[in-house]
Amino acid sequence: MSSLRRESQDEEEYWMKSRVNKSKFNLFDDNVTVENAEELAKSKKLLTQFEDDDVDTVNWDDTPVSSETESSANSGVTGRVSFTPSSLESVTPTVQYSKSQEKLHSLTSPSSARSLEDEIPSYISTSSGSKNLEEEILYLRRALKKARELKFSPEDTIRKMILGEPYSLEVFRSKEEKLQLLDKAIQVHDGNAITAVILFLRQTIKPSLFNLELQRRPVAINHYLSYLRTHYDFKELGDVLGMLNRTEEAAILKYKQAISAPDVRGKMNALRGCLKAHFIHEPDLAHEANLVEQHAALLERQWPIEDTDSKSEAQGNPLFKQFPRKVSILNMPLITTLYYCCFYHGRDAENLLTSPFAIKKQHQLSDKQYVWTALSARSRLKQWTGIEELLTAKGWFGSTKKVSVIGFDKVCEILHRTSAPEEILSKYLRMIDGSERRLNIARKYKCHEVVVETLVYLRDRQELQVYASKLPPGSLGLRNAQDALRSSTIKWKT
Known part of the structure; x- marks a missing residue:
């Protein structure tokens, strides 16, 4: 017992003598x-x-x-x-x-009054990290400082966008804030701001929600469509037009895409597909559907004609030698195609693709369009007999008469442009109705015989004398004028 008591006292004495201050740490x-x-x-x-x-x-x-x-x-x-x-x-x-x-x-530590910004330089100086880490921290520090200076209300952000000041759209996180931003841009009528906010919405919200909110704002829709057209995003543009039920615009867009195909065969297939998908089933687009159908049919006609004529030209066809083809007929307009067929295939039967009359019939061309085009082609070829056949119509009891649906003044204009002989031109000048009109056109084209005949018909002796004085000596027109002036059977106007 005494030994145990001694050990206890020794331990107590040891701890009492320890250098550890029990008031501070126990x-x-x-x-x-x-x-x-x-x-x-x-x-x-x-x-x-x-x-x-x-x-x-x-x-x-x-x-x-x-x-x-x-x-x-x-x-x-x-x-x-x-x-x-x-x-x-x-x-x-x-x-x-x-x-x-x-x-x-x-x-x-609560006793430390330094902020995180104050500690960044000291951390950089004591860190054993790389230079990239140091630059990144400095960049983040500057970005934090700038972000604290910015105001993030929709009004201030739109104002900064209009004035060209720095702004950030990423701070708007909720759907309500983003829509407020779009409404504010629409309210100030700034197209650039509207477009920028729309693109931000497209990237940050679901497509279904984006389309729904865009449909509720017609101004935003128009700006978005204009942006898509400008940037040639035709796929998205077609989808948006279809979503808005703007079928006519969507159909025209698809038509433009179809005709932009570089390959003729691909263009024909694209036109047929576009016609089937966007035009046929729309009653309001019946007229446009007919035009697209004619365009596709024209390409389907031009393809074999071009193939056949190019081979014939290579084989040395005399007509192609005399009048070489300047360009390919592919992708040419309808009237140009008709002129081509009238020029190189004017006598072809109606059952052939090259027949001008078959083209007129299938594409529903008017008589004026057909006569003007055919007359121009035959006049250039100097086919005067063909012109007469074109302008001859059957009358009663098998008789024939000269008829021109475009007017004989237009016929004379075409003949004069293609340098037709004077006797051919004079022949059709005499068919112009109206003496004064005929006289003016004959003077314009310098058909002296017709001018003299018309002045005699009008019994204008004084005007005939003036005109005869201007005619070259020995010309047929001068002789006709002198004979008329010497005639005693003509009763001139006083």
């Missing part, structure tokens, strides 16, 4: 904290230097801990008091601090 106090340990560690100079990442472990008497003890200490929680598994006399509490823990404590 190992057996349940309220011990990291802050107490830190304060004690600082007083003993046990913390590592700020620049060193290694962990230093010391005893309470400032002596280093052996590797074995350090290993056992590291198995505990860093930053807390640890004990060796020996008896109470050999208890050696240690404190461990790493570099990152010390920095974290300094940044989060």
Whole structure:
């Protein structure tokens, strides 16, 4: 018993004589904290230097801990008091601090008045990281500063967009804020701002919601369609027009896409597909459907004609030698195709693709269109007999008469343009109705015989004398004028 009492007294005396100040730190106090340990560690100079990442472990008497003890200490929680598994006399509490823990404590300590922005330079200077990390932190710091200076209301953002100042749309996160931004852009009537906000909405909200909200705003729809047309986004443009039930615009868009195909065969197929998908089933587009049908049919006619004529020209056809083809007939307009067929295939039967009359019939050309075109082709070929056949119509009881649906003045204009002989031109000048009109056209084309005949018919002696004085000597017109002036059977106007 006496020995036990002695040991107890010795232990009490040992702890009473310890250099540990129990007022500041008590190992057996349940309220011990990291802050107490830190304060004690600082007083003993046990913390590592700020620049060193290694962990230093010391005893309470400032002596280093052996590797074995350090290993056992590291198995505990860093930053807390640890004990060796020996008896109470050999208890050696240690404190461990790493570099990152010390920095974290300094940044989060309530007593520290420095902000995150203030700590960034010090972190950069003490960090062993690369230059890229340093530049990234500096960039983020500048971006943070600029972001704090910006105002994020829809009104201020639209104002900055109009004035060309820096702005950001990414700060608007909710659907309501984005729609408010779009409504504000529409309200100020700025097309660039409207388009920019629409594209932002397209990227950040679901397509179904985007389409729904866009349909509720006709102004936004028009700007969006204009943007798609300008940037040739025809697929999206067609989808939007179909969604809006603007079938006519969608059909015309598809037609334009079809005719832009570089290959003729591909263009024919595209036109047929476009006709079937967008025109035939729309009653309001019946007229347009007929035009698309004629366009496709014209290409289907031009393709074999071009193929046949190119081979005939290569084989040395005399007509192609005399009048060489300047361009291909493919993709040419209807009237040009008719003129081509009238010029090179004017006598072909109606059952042939090259027949001008078959073209007139299939494409529903008027008589004026057909006569004008055929007359121009035959006049250039100097086919005067063909012109007469074209202008001859059957009358009653098998009789024939000269008829021109375009007017004989137009016939004379075409003949004069193709340098027709004077007797051919005079023949059709005499068929012009109206003496004054005939006289003016005959003077224009210098058909002296017709001018003299018309002046005699009008019994205008004075005008005939003036006109005869201008005629060249020995000309047929001058002789006719002199004979008329000497005639005693003509009753002139007084």
